[in-house]
Amino acid sequence: MDMRVEAKAKMKLVMVGNGMAGVRTLEELLKIAPELYDITVFGAEPHPNYNRILLSPVLAGEQTLDEIVLNDWSWYTDNHITLHAGWRVTSVDRVKRLVHAANAAGETLSTNYDRLLLCTGSNPFMLPIPGKDLQGVIAYRDIADTNAMIQAATRYKHAVVIGGGLLGLEAANGLMRRGMTVSVVHVMPTLMERQLDVVAGKLLQKSLEERGLSFLMGAQTQELVGGPDGRVTAIKFKDGTQVPADLVVMAVGIRPNVELAQNMRLHCDKGIVVNDTLQTTTDARIYSVGECAAHRGTAYGLVAPLFEQAKVAANHLALFGIGRYVGSLTSTKLKVTGIDLFSAGNFGGGEGTEEIIMSDPKGGVYKKLVLKDDKLVGACLYGDTVDGSWYFKLLRDGRNVHDIRDKLMFGESNIGDAGHEGHNKAAAMKDSDEVCGCNGVTKGTICKVIKEKGLFTLDEVRKHTKASASCGSCTGLVEQLLMFTAGGDYSATPKTKAMCACTEHGHQAVRDAIKTNQLLKISDVFAFLEWKTPNGCASCRPAINYYLISTWPKLAMDDPQSRFINERSHANIQKDGSYSVIPRMWGGETTASELRRIADVVDKYKIPTVKVTGGQRIDLLGVKKEDLQAVWKDIGMPSGHAYAKALRTVKTCVGSEWCRMGTQDSTQMGKDLERAMWRMYAPHKVKFAVSGCPRNCAEAGIKDVGIIGVDSGWEMYVAGNGGIKTEVAHFLVKVKTAAEVLEYTGAFCELYRTEGWYLERTVHYVNRVGLDYVKKRIVEDHTGRKALWENLQFALDGEPDPWFEFDKAAVDTRQFEALSV
């Protein structure tokens, strides 16, 4: 066989089913391997791919069908995909690799495949009761069902929805909004029992009753009664009672659609059985994603897991083969406007679990958190779901919550986020309210873009609107808007988030690989971890450069071209392309001679602005790049690293040297800390403060490391933050001597330097690993602490001042002069 000829012909990929999971797989595939396949799609519905989850808002009259189309007809033609919409696949010949299909007119067609993707989704389950085939008895699954309901609402009065789950309630709400009198029949004693506990289920029922729905709980349907015209007229229960019904919607559950797969003799149990690369276990040429696929015994019915599957399947189809799907945790959100409800994990509790409950039935708020072994394992929120995504993250990460247990119930947003007028409930905001204070993005803009562009993830919203893309303080709000506009648990990002689009690996995996395999160069990391791009991007290169130099001090070479401009030019770029210069003033103290030199420099180089910073230093703004070297030389003071992810200021109060209240010499302590740790690069900027007494004039409570002198010694606080989100530092330890302050501070910094992820502030690092862990490493493990402190001293020993030792600090001085013609 001549392989070269074979290789030239494109492989044929056939997809059965034109739903969200399948089309998402194609989108992912086209992104990474656009030329690999000739793609053919069969879809039984005569529509392009639409957002099935948004059928409920369509039914409720809040959106139109056109608005929920995700990929219109032109998307298929633009991507050279052959779409057979309205064609049902009747059989597949796995030996000849041939798909046979037929349309409503009885025509047939067949097509070959090299790879087959089964995305047949699921079918609604119809109760096997007398009358189920009467006119006016429908399921709730697709556009046809939705249209049938919308039409029925214009002509008939009484609707009965069988099933008090997510779908049933959304159908009932929609029909009621369209003017029908709706009764919901539910066989269980409370609503949505798979997503809500009894208390929340009752609250939900009460709230829906107030809106006008009526409920028949614990009711067992016996039959549907038809009229002479063959249309349903009533529903009859086992106890003999009857309720009038001109429309009956069955929403009692879905079953994976495995009929075709079974006829193809593929192994099925709860769905089409697939492995971690989404290939069917029977036939490796055949993949399956979506509601029809059963992975490790679970068939998922929510969007986020299906999209994770799509990504892995596409990766494997593209012949990369590095992705694995290992299952998902899911959360639920009801799309009934005005009702906030969220649940995730094991919210029912059980043996070995503890519950934290907050209940305010009159205010319509109920929150239950379920913990096991100090970890959050379930959450059920009603009325106030602001922190749903935060709880979901804690749950997925399996983070130990012992240290934040007392605050857990109050949520992530109880401490002021800046920049959006203190709003923390997206639903209550007006369309004109600003969500993102950095980029001036309103709620209306975000919701519009989510709808129009069919966005599903936080990253997509960031790219399209810039909301939450700068400081990130509005991330929670944007996630709420996503949930609320797009409907599902879209915001759920995969458990391990890839560092950037250049790789599948997360920050921790990259750190580990560098350490375990002694990688010393960025190119080694790219090769070892099979980076998808030849030289990374502006987000992964600086991260990897930092990981290398922090993991292998003195061995790994710093790469200036992989540093952000500020760290390459050792000054802070301003909006007009000029720079700012902040010299180091040890502990915030200066002298007449330093001030004179600064004043002379300001005159000589015509520096337009001189400003005193919040960190007790002096900022010279508007320095031209070509003047930087001369300015540094003339000032003759060390670099303040105010431009770097490094130790910045050490703020101090005057302390016992002068202050009548002072108990300790905080200025000297600050100077000693600064001299010991300046030039220390870190995942993000690091700020210290030292106060000489508990009046804390140096504001040590909002610094990465804050030291407060007391009569008997020094208290040490860590992981505070005064920025986007004011975070009060946590008490770590009390020590007696200045030497101990140095050792503990240094050890904490080294722990953060070697374990923190790039751009993770100490507050985020400590939140991730837990304060208990930090205490264990720094306070309890004496040998470990001393080792950390020694490692930091080794790393900093002989490090150059980049303002003076250009060669040693790898400063490319060519950057300072322009070429001229």
Added chain:
Amino acid sequence: MMNDWTPICRVDEIPVLGSRRVSRPQGLDVAVFRNDKDEVFALLDRCPHKGGPLSQGIVFGTSVACPLHNWTIGLCTGQAAAPDEGCTPRFEVKLTGGQVFLKTSELTSHATELTRPLAGPTHRTACA
């Protein structure tokens, strides 16, 4: 025309995955970029977003990330990567025998009208 190309520098004088800026008599600088395959590109040193100096950005693949707000600008076209929209004027560039040239006519007259955003005390916006 022989002298339509102005010599700028040797390619080695531009850092790999880096850039140099070229000042000219009128108009903003031209940024000359070099990738890891020793290809050179030239764009006006001004991001279409808020006028940031692209010469100061991180170069990767055939793109540069603007140092001000991290827009990604294509080095071949000057086009901002989707979903951002905007375009930076591009300059023709030639590399022969290790020497980088820019078009003389473009250096003197191409995109000379564009300016850098103002900053500093002459430009206070929050006056009472």
